[in-house]
Amino acid sequence: MTTRNALFQIHWFLGITAGIVLALVGVTGGLLSFEDELLKAWNPGVISVQARGTALSPDALVARIREQRPDDRIQSLALSRDATDAARVGFAPAKDAARGPGGRGPRGESRYVNPYTGELLDKPRGEGFFRTTMQLHRWLAMDDVGKQIVAFSTVALIFFCLSGLYLRWPRRWHSLRTWLALDWKQKGRNFLWHLHSIVGTWVLIAYLIMSLTGLWWSYGWYRDAVNKWADMPSQQQPRGEGARAGGGRGDASKQRKPADVDVAAAWNAFQRTVPEWSTATLQWPREGGGLQFRYLDTDPAHERANNTLELDPFTFAVEKHERYDARPWKQKIAGSMFALHRGSFFGVGGVILFMIASLLMPLFAITGWMLYLERRKRQREAKRLATSLIPPTKSVNGERVLVAYASQTGNAQRLAWQTAAELNKTDNHVEVKSLAELKPDDLANEARVLFVVSTFGESQPPDGGRAFARRMRAMQPGSLRGLRYGILSLGDSEYGEDYSGFGRELEHWLHVAGATPLFDRIDVDAMDAGALRHWQHHLGVMSGRTDMADWTAPTYQHWLLAERLHLNPGSPGGAAFHIALMPPADTRVTWQAGDIIEIGPRHSDTRVNDFLTATGFDGDHAMVVDDAMTSLRHLLAHSLLPEVQAVRGMAVGALITQLKPLPHREYSIASLPADGSVQFVLRRMLLPDGTPGLASGWLCDHASVGDQINARIRSNPNFHAPDSTRPMVLIGNGTGIGGLRAHLKERIAAGAHRNWMLFGERSATSDRLYGAELEDWLQSGVLTHLDRIFSRDGDGPHYVQDALRANTLRLREWLDEGAAIYVCGSLQGMAPGVDAVLVDAIGQDAVDALVEAGRYRRDVY
8 A cells, every 4th residue: 555545545534533523623613713702792781881980990899899799719800901891800619619621620700890880790691602612612512531532633633634735736736726726617526526625725724723732722741842842931839838938928928818919009019010001810829829910912912912920919029020022932832822723813814714714624524525425435336346247257268358447536447347347248358457456567468458547636646556657657668569458548627638647648658668559548528428438439349349338328419411422432442421410400519620420320210120020019109218208119219129039028118128229429520510511421331241330321321311310519629620820731541531621621711721631542543532622622722732542553652651651751841840740540550550650750759749749649440
């Protein structure tokens, strides 16, 4: 287990335990932030009084209090310079008083006093509420046990702050936006993680200060350590216990009670020494002790910036005068723990910020629990797939396929098992492993590997893939020759343009190691269903299956077949057709060069009728599907048809539950919105028995012009156009002419005329796809060079890659001018051949730089 993974495990475990306690502590702390101000507002006439001329002198005030409470001993008196503030008297606890909550010693009673009449005022409303809130905040109202729980949770909060900072440290750490910007457009689990980490960064410093100061009240050893660090003076020994040389006055003090203090003389001594003050509290001396005043200046730094004046209880001479302003900075911190904890050390703004941070504490417990439950749900789903989707018996004769995953939240793991389940339905020996179980050297023994990986944070591998990634970087070039691979890279573009960073790096490492792609890397932005269907499409091609049902069925629109043209009559290859679809009426549909049209095919009427006849079902049987009335015939036309023998005699309801929608097909768009229709090139595919394939048969043979076609547009950002100021090299073969045609149209419309096309087909006699259009563009100068290569003709270059190699000098010149290279067509033969020519012409590092800069893009299949 890596350090990062260990920290993550501890972080979430403490989060779902101590996090609940911290949520309560945070809310109660937030409620206490303005306790004094709220109590004063709620209690006019108790905490605040009406000014009535001259207030009673302190000694007269004490006399009036003693008249009302003759049996109680006064131990403190607090006065304010504000004429509207009530005075406050503290009574000593009774000798038989019980200990206070939280293991505290017995506490006396505190009462407000009218400074003009000496009348003891009623107890303030709300005082009990705040007392209970404080007990919950400090010890969960459970005395010593609760105190220890809060103390442990406070230590956990320090760990949360530091480990959370480490776990979310972004690659672009110097960007404030990366650290602090909250993006409300995110959804689902990504939004929860984003909220948890971004808001956590906002309150990080506040939480560290709160927790480090909160431990002051939790552990005596911590308090002693802070005092030692701050060089705080040790508590002086009380008088009468050997602190003062000579015994005369010490003996007298033992005989004199604290209640005999001359309040008037003490107050006059204080006033002479401290003429300017805002609040002052006289502390009656303990047995044999000194007389103490604690006061605040007229403009104190905060409510606990106390100054201390100690007087001899007999002569009222100044024995010690400690000024807050004169303390060293360490002692100011150690003496201001409450102000730091509350935020008032930083002014009213600090109190507000700390209050908000405290009230946000439940956010982390809630989002942490939601993330935990979502992660457990995905882990259970992956485990279910691992045990139920992959049968225990596997083909030992078929080709082995390893499905390797690296998952942070469980998505990649789940998709890996779904991938394996689909492949296992064919004659393949499939195995699923986490990258944590693999070393890069293990791949040398594999023939085909499908990687399903997620990107964590910003371009980082998930925890389970970090060790693999580290070893992969050290691999020798060419060490994986013979390996064929495919990559499904999960991420979220809200984290930046490089949201699939780990998948990109993995592809680069495999390329350097000499491995060959089965198809181009597929990036999945925020679990985009269209990209996942694209992955399934490649799985179907790889396994030779045309009946692989979509994991997530697309939501189609009803387009119209507007045009169908046979482009290559007499071709030695398969028939190629130009197809044009009109979008639904009153619907605005847009796309750009590089995008994909997804087609929802259907069976021919003949095929459906043959199935109904063989099984005996009534095709006109009506039913409700997706809240719409339909017939069994219509449903069968758009579904994978089961074996006749398996459903003959079955109830129609049972049949319906077994039906799965037909898989989609996807084609590169060859037109622009300005053309008024989506155009694409389609080759009729034939099954082993000579009958047309599912989608090509429907579009090329069975559907009539004017018929309704289920279709939708899927954006394909990886093949979108470069900057129009760049020259562009367009390379392709076969039906790849469609994607290249759209790019040429878009560049011509933008006034970009530095375009070079190299395109290959079989025969010049029959396979000049869009020949007249291309020749017109060449003659008008909007197409600078056009190289058409026909593999069945002549003695010249037989393939596109050969023509490119013959024009290496021109290729280098165009690249020096900043040209972008776009490849569309066959993955087998053409695409790797072009890649090899590029490496020979400019070197592997330069090719990698083109890829990184987005100047080398492919749409190959």
